[in-house]
Amino acid sequence: MPTWILLWPPVVEFLFFDNMKFMNATGQTIFLDVPAREITNRISQSNKEERPLLASLAPDELKDKIEFLRSQRIAFYSQAHITLTGSVQLSELISSLKP
DSSP states (O other), X not given: OOOEEXXXXXXXXXXXXXXXXXXXXXXXEEEEEOOHHHHHHHHHTSXXXXXXXXXXXXXXXXXXXXXXXXXXXXXXXXXXXXXXXXSOOHHHHHHHHOO
16 A cells, blocks of 8 residues: 655655655655645634744735745655645545555
């Protein structure tokens, strides 16, 4: 049975050093490519205090920070085996996992 590794921002700790290579060699990686606007909306509706890089930001600063972090990390995220773009529905995600 294959191992699936889901990448969704902000999964930063897995991206550095050779971790992305390791994940790609170990299993199938999936990048959920969600626009910064959508990430901002989701984080705004969650407990932002659980995200140290974002906790102290005002709403207008949050989107700018998300866009900046995403631009810094996109090269790592794009190394995933599968990229799903936009707001991904669960059924689409499951379909992409079928051999």
